[in-house]
Amino acid sequence: MYMGIDLGTSSVKVILIDEAGTLVDEAAVPLTLSRPRPLWSEQDPERWWDATQAAVRHLESRRSLDAVAGIGLSGQMHGAVLLDSNDQVLRPAILWNDGRAGAECRELEQREPASREITGNLAMPGFTAPKLIWVVKNEPDIFARTARVLLPKDWIRLKLTGEAVSDMSDAAGTLWLDVGKRQWSPAMLEATGLSERHMPRLVEGTEVSGVLSVEAAAALGLRPGIPVAGGGGDNAAGAAGIGVVDPGMAFVSLGTSGVIFVADATLKKDPERAVHAFCHCIPGMWHRMAVILSAAATLSFAARLAGAADEASLLTETEAAGLPTQSRLVFLPYLSGERTPHNDPTAAGVIFGLDGTTTRADLGRAALEGVAFALADGLDALQARGGTIGGLSVIGGGARSKLWGRILAAALQRPLTYHRGGEVGPALGAARLAMIAAAGASLDEACPPPPVSHVIEPEAALMESLEPRRALYRRLYSDLKSTFADSVS
Known part of the structure; x- marks a missing residue:
């Protein structure tokens, strides 16, 4: 068997697959998020390790794990885990959805004018490098x-193997990687007061990074002694899990965050x-x-907010009520700011159109x-320069909802194409990468698209009813953009 460990924001998921790639078992242990100040988002890495141990032990209580031949890792990207010379955690990890480093993003790009060319990306508060500039200013000790x-999943790797290693896909989200060359950038590290000695060793996601x-x-x-694969950032690993490993293939992920991914x-x-x-977690791919x-x-x-017992209860109630043909109730889901296409850490959630x-x-x-409207904005951004994107596979916990x-x-x-096991995509991808690293399986053998469960086609009437609300949605952000910024200044 092969084990996939996915360190998410809301839980740690651990799955087992057999030699045929079939899901054998899974377990999850929840995590909590700390927001001690506006725009901040943190977690204690020790709780990640506690949850990982608990999830694996849940599996062990149900079946023997003697046959586990490889372990793969995936996880939330961009988080900054700061360690001292004894590899002890110095402060809570600053997470991907933390917005405190907005000013530091501008400073980073001023310090290194070639930043966007080197990294391929706009400096955003959620990325790792700006967080370190914030730490220099606010926590110099x-x-x-x-x-x-280290990145979150790589801290778990350190606990598993004693090795400080990252893979290309996760490292690409730090703003310290030369993404085209797939190596650390001395210029970007220097711009944050660091050097390569502060960084983990780099491997491809399909390589062995160490042993248990x-x-x-x-x-x-x-x-x-079980080999541990390089693995991948959550979305790159999710791509391996859903078989999005060839150019032009794409999926949408409905996890804590939302993503449209194109290989x-x-x-x-x-x-x-x-x-x-x-970088993709597959060698030679982006x-x-x-x-x-x-x-x-x-x-x-x-x-x-609405007092529902849980998300499933709200979905059931929403589906029973039916979808209206007319409404002006619009929800801006910017609860942690927004990335694509706005890059606005000050954006806030808004519910517009309430009445009695x-x-x-x-x-x-x-x-x-x-x-859905936010993801549609993201799809427009992807297609503006990259060409038309066709059908999309769906992964993540939100894939369980047919209404959504x-x-x-x-x-x-x-x-939208739904695959069996799609809701555990990143963990499945991590296990598949373990199969390649530990057993020498080929990409075709390890990462085929899982069997199709069902396909949801767009409904003409629903498309028509959504158009006015999407137009209102986009206008609301435009109207409120300066107000968002003023409210946190």
């Missing part, structure tokens, strides 16, 4: 003690539209992404539509 900076240590094996109930044979940059251009910061997080917020008849189901429907699929297909005006 912490920065002075920082001997190593005796200590970690004892903690997890596994045998020592590319060459590096295609479009930083002006806040399109992400990163990818582009449109990223929104709140997807399933928007649904969770709406359920909590608004129901909980109305709020649920508006939340689903708001995420109907709304999303109509907003994107594309058919």
Whole structure:
């Protein structure tokens, strides 16, 4: 068997697949998020390791893990885990959806004018490098003690193997990588007061990065010496899980954040539209992404706000109410700011059009539509320079909702293909990368598209009813943009 560990924002998921790539078992342990100040988002890395141990132990309680022959990693990108010379964590990790480093992004690009050319990307607050400039300014004692900076999943790797290693896809999201050359950029590191000695060793996602240590094996109930693959950032690993490994293939991810991902044979940059251009976890491949910061997080917020028992209950109630042909209720899902296409950390969530008849189901429907409109903006950005994108596969926890699929297909005006196991895409991709690294499986053998569960076609009537609300959605952001910025200055 092969194990995939996915360190998400809301949970750690661990799955097992067999030699045929079939999902054998899975377990998840929830995580909590800390927002101690406006725009801040942090987690304690030690809780990641606690959750990883608990999830693996859940699997071990149900079946023997003696046959595990390889481990792969995926996880939330961009987070800054600062370690001292003894590899001890110095402060809570600053996460991908943290918006405190807006001014530092501008400073970074001033310090290194070739930043966008080197990295292929616009400097955004969620990326790792600007966070370190913020630490220099605001926590100089912490920065002075920082001997190593790791990404979240790579901190888990350190706990598993004792090795400080990252893969190309995750490293590409730091703004320290020369994305075209697939190596650390001395110029970008110098611009943040760091050098290559602060960075982990780089491998491809399909390579062995180390082996499971005796200590970690004892903690997890596994045998020592199991190879650990390079793995990938959550979306690149999700691409491996869904079989998006050839140029032009694409998917949409409905996790805590939302992503439209396109695989590319060459590096295609479009930083002006806040399109992400990163290395794939597959050697010799790259990818582009449109990223929104709140997807399933928007649904969770709406359920909590409206007093629903949970997200599933809100979805059930929303579906039972039906989809209106006319409404002006619009939800801007900018609960953590926004990336593509706005690159606006000050953007905030807005519910517009409330009246005395608004129901909980109305709020649920508006939340689903708001995420769909945000992703449609991202699709427009991807297509502005990269050409037309056809049908999309769907992964992530939000893939479980057929109602959301109907709304999303109509907003994107594309058919959506759902695959068996798509809801665990990144963890599945991590396990598949482990199969390649540990067993020498070929890409075709390890990463085929999973069997199709169903396809949702866009509905003409729903497409027509969404158009006026999408126009209002876009106008609201334009009207409120300066107000968002003023409210946090």
